[in-house]
Amino acid sequence: MHPRRPEGFDGLGYRSAREEPGAFSAKPDLGHWVTTPPDIPGSRNLHWGEKTPQFAAGTPLVSAGLNEDPYLGGAEQINRFAGFGIGLASLFTENVLAHPCIVLRRQCQVNYHAKNYHLTPFTIINIMYSINKTQGPRALWKGMGSTFIVQGIALGAEGIISEFTPLPRYNHFMFIVFCHCVKLTCIIAMPFYSASLIETVQSEIIRDNPGILDCLKEGIGRAMGFGVPHSKRLLPLLALTFPTVLHGVLHYIISSTVQKLVLFFLKKENSSSFPAENSNSVQNMLDAYFPELIASFAASLCADVMLYPLETVLHRLHIQGTRTIIDNTDLGYEVLPINTQYEGMKDCINSIKREEGMLGFYKGFGAIIVQYTLHVAVLQLTKVIYSTLLQNIS
16 A cells, blocks of 8 residues: 655645745755655565665755556555465465375275275275265264364473473574474374374264363373273373374474475576566566475475384274274275284284285375375466465556
């Protein structure tokens, strides 16, 4: 928005260059009272990249130009919210729209009975339709609240550890070598992650109406060893510490490395093209928000794909002995109990390899493809909407 002031206004009501006959003119000794406006980006007397000219005392001031773009301020304001809107769409897709993919992916991972491994997105979409038809759409979004609680606990623990420990949050060397506070964060969030996993894979057919804070209650009960009925096959949290921390640390190292590499190449590729374009191009301004999102997307995709076998083992160890009943992922109806008897991480790996083959580690992999395809589609759609909006404004 540009300031609304009379044409030819030069401060304190004095006119110089465009003085009318018989009007009062400014004296040289009053020139120090005439001040220049600050360098405010988007001001009507500035062009992009220019600074306010400093006038000496008594120098005639020139009125604002008439050829300026009246929509420049509006485009800049819209552009400020472009990054926020695109980031919000990405966050919404990752945590809400993609949640059915997370539900089916986890159910397939812990279902050692399954004959259909759902390695392609076509079979995953078919089983989603069957579950939605028999149990309703609520079955595909179960446990979504608990996933937000676990993320909040992890972020809160990371922030507290960063404040009260000498480990810097963004020191790359310390963060990769000592993995910052990822280990402690995984350990703190581990019992709540187990409770959230149960809510996500538990069949909606036998579920009562869960409360919002059931994840917290069950997580505390899992940590303290009371309040939740478990079988003797339940693995203690100490036995789950190593695979949980290993997965968390490797996921961070892979994602942070890929993110930095992708961001480096994107910025290197765009550095030569941006200066050649018009500096007022709203499309260039919009494109400046996307390298971060693309890098984050590629980092999450690479980490999830590379660690998928380890995640399968981790989920089976967490779910063992919790008396969880899941949906039959072969049929889309009926339920199956989880009665595994793994002694630990090594025994789980050997059992999956022996009984289900190497592809058994990738059960439900089609959900990953659906999840990130949906993510890409939403990002591109959001970019097209904002690009069209900004082009119309300009």
